[in-house]
Amino acid sequence: MRDTFLFTSESVSEGHPDKVADQISDAVVDLFLGKDAQARVACETMVTTQRIILAGEVRGEGMIDTAGNWSAGALDEIEAAARETVKRIGYEQEGFHWQTADFANHLHPQSAHIAQGVDESGNKDEGAGDQGIMFGYATDETPDLMPATLYYAHRILEKMAEDRHSGAAPFLEPDAKSQVTLEYQNEKPVRATALVVSTQHGKGADQAMLRDYAKGVMAGILPEGWMPGDESIFVNPTGLFEIGGPDGDAGLTGRKIIVDTYGGASPHGGGAFSGKDPTKVDRSAAYVTRYMAKNIVAAGLARRVTIQLSYAIGVAEPLSLYVDTHGTGQVDEAAIERILPQLVRLTPKGIRTHLKLNAPIYARTAAYGHFGRQPDGDFFTWEKTDLVEELKRAF
Incomplete structure (x- = not known):
């Protein structure tokens, strides 16, 4: 370097149209997880002039049953969550108003084929919700170990x-x-x-x-x-x-992935976070790579580090783990790669359990970055530095 x-x-504000979409999608995730910790949500949102449109696949007790029937009041709750999000952001404009915008919900039951590959059954561990690569990063440039x-x-x-x-x-x-x-x-x-x-x-x-x-x-x-x-x-x-917000430019979930992560200082696997429950490794594995990277820097093992994980849909264990300390490391990178899986189980279920991700904690992540935030009870657990002493002992 x-x-x-x-x-x-x-960065973009909470009122940027893409961030409005992200926050609505994560409000839906929280709604489902608040009723069923094992809910499955993949919610995409589009916002434009006086319109809010949802689409995607969902599953969760208290909201939608296995036959695809909505529970009593579930559709009203989803619409209320979306409108309340827009109200909290502050949109009461002629071109986009939380109370009067048209609302359309096209969410539908999750594919049974995806469910059979992802869910636990018999001796089969829970598999990753999709294939993909995820990156985590930390640097000593700021107290929060962010760029x-x-x-x-x-x-x-x-x-x-x-x-x-x-x-x-x-x-x-x-x-x-x-x-x-x-x-x-x-x-x-x-x-x-x-x-x-x-x-x-x-x-x-x-x-x-x-x-x-x-x-x-x-x-x-x-x-x-x-x-x-x-x-x-x-x-x-x-x-x-x-003229701004969704009235000035349409917004979509997942279009601000660099703002959400490291501002371009690190590679990105390409998968968005918002609107996805934590069985989706696009989200949970990105959180755990940040967690591991932050702890490595906090432990003084490197001044800057990038970590990559990769997964295959339906397969529990990661296909690869890669650590790069960019020439700033105090210990061998291969040794770090060997020790990390001993500290955190890197299966989707292991990540969710370790970081307590099966909870309605995501609406707060959807503006001003998913990383570099202060841990607060069950919120932003991936920002904790509770692996530091174990890492120091290991080396």
């Missing part, structure tokens, strides 16, 4: 959303994007060279005032001395941004 370079990551570019991009938008919800910035509307470019010296971030914020705003908002506000947020988030000159700060560079 080069010692000195520029690197950029972007600094993405860390600050998320924090800027979180602060703006906080101000919007509290009324401190009433001129803001929900849709927004940020982008942070940092200069690295000796592989460490030292300053920002470019900052971008585009935010939806109310009619007639003064653009100079918006720029001053956004610059104040940026300055409050970045470390002291990191702000670039005014010529490298871009706030609503196209001018007006009054």
Whole structure:
């Protein structure tokens, strides 16, 4: 890796149309898991001007039976979960309103062929819900062991959303994007060279005032001395941004997978997380690779690490485990590969049990990143560093 370079990551707010779709899909996941810890959900959402559309495959007691019949009130609960999500985000606009948008539910029972390959039966362990590759990453650039570019991009938008919800910035509307470019010296971030914020705003908002506000947020988030000159700060560079959210651009579940993970600092297997129950290894294996990577860095075994897992549909054990410490490791990578499966059972069921994933914990993951979040009871368990002492003893 080069010692000195520029690197950029972007984030999008909870009101970005793709993130609206992600949050609705994960609200459906939580609804099902709240009634049946073994529920199966693959929910895709599309949002556009005054429309919310769901599609996908589901199974779960209290919601839909094995014959494909909806339980009493289940359809109403799904619609209510979707509308409540939009309301919480803050959409009460003519072009997209939580209360008046058209709603269509095309969810249907999970394929029996998928179920027979994934479910436990007899001596057969639970298999992976699909084939695929998943990556986890950690770096010592920030206290949360996340890439600094993405860390600050998320924090800027979180602060703006906080101000919007509290009324401190009433001129803001929900849709927004940020982008942070940092200069690295000796592989460490030292300053920002470019900052971008585009935010939806109310009619007639003064653009100079918006720029001053956004610059104040940026300055409050970045470390002291990191702000670039005014010529490298871009706030609503196209001018007006009054029409936004799903009214301005259709949103789909799973289109912000780099925002959800590591901001481009790590490879990505291509599978989205939101809308999927934890038997889907796109989600659970991505969480456990982050968990293992974070613990390796927290234990001081490497300053930066990437981990890959791979699976085949219906097969319990991973096909491969790969560890790359990018030349920063203090111990042999092959030795780390040997020890990790002794600390965490890397089957779908083993991952879900270890990280307590069969619970309605996912709506909170669907904006501002699935990683780099603070563990909170059963939430964000994959961010815990409870393997550190075992890893230290092993080496």
